[in-house]
Amino acid sequence: AARRRGRPAPEPPEDGTAAVDAEPDPESVARAIVLRQLSAAPRSRAQLEDALARRDVPEEVAARVLDRFTEVGLIDDEEYARMLVRSRHRDRGLSRRALGTELRRKGIDDETAAAALEEVDGDDEEHAARELVAKKLRATASLATEVRVRRTYAALARKGYPPGLVAGLVREALAAEGAADDAPGWSDAEG
Template sequence: PRRGRSGGGGVAEPGVGSEQDPFGGSPRRGRSGGGGVAEPGDGSEQDPFGGSPRRGRRRRRNEDGGADERGLDPDADPESVARTVALNRLSVAPQTRAQLDAAMARKGVPEEVRDGVLDRFTDVGLVDDAAYARAWVESRHAGRGLARRALGYELRKRGVEPAVADDAVETLDPEQEEATARALVAARLPSTRRLDPVARTRRLTGLLARKGYPPGLAFRVVREALEADGVDGMDLPDDYFAD
């Protein structure tokens, strides 16, 4: 048997990521949603931001030419080190300016050198946080079904300026966001049929909440899906679907 797995408390829903964040706890990795939008952690989508988190962590230990903790070689040229760090990381996946700056700092590159190299990379288009943010929104919404709130949170966590993150999130059409929410609910709906209406509602709205969907939208989409599945709205409390 595989030890360390607890059996109580029902089935855990997927979260936005493995870190603790406003949208839920750690996800169950490796599960797919079974049609529709892929669930977090399945690694099924091919996007410009790389593969599974575990493989990415191992790769980041070596992509800068050694472990980050080694710091700057006293005989090395700081600018050359900064360029190598940036180019190595960009060859693996797109990076924000903040991510590259942090990688250079871990190598011991002085701040003024980091700023100069990053400015030049920005001038030639190798670093473009706005383009990164737009691609991130498209990829993570299509591949993982994340809503605007969750997408904005992830972008800011990666060092994208709030205004730039907000602009990227606004490119997501509200109608597309609602359509994705419906697809997520439709994919999960059959597995909830053994539950009573209130438990089904909590399970499905919890799924959407962890992906960043606002309560009003989540409750409306779930209510309509349950009614279409034969659940009488009278089986739920009168104010259950209040925004």
């Protein structure tokens, strides 16, 4: 059917697939959103709930779809939390404190987060901090010791490490390279 210029097409269309396709039901829309979200990256149930709410999926439909995805194992907050803790600690060197904050931000409940955080013990955390200190001090080797110390403290603080642990590791690393005597204000830095 030829259309004349200036005249809009009839709504709904008289022919073609758009003429026979009904509006998708909310459950199909919700399933498609959840599948798209999960295919991009693992997500917590809370993150998926937020994605559905942003797309105006009714709460009862969202709950039904998310319950079904949980039943079949496509949504598993416990495994998601363990995976996030392992990868963020290994790849980014985040401390337990920073990991706990990230889990809460992702909608993981406190009990599930605590169980996942058990995978990182004090030795793991100290080892990661030690590696970060060494890396930061290597990267700042051409700077004054005071600047190196300040930048190392700041870098590890952003990753959630306590100042006392960082102070000991920085002091140890600088002593190993013979620069500890140059570091003014150790008592100020340990705070």
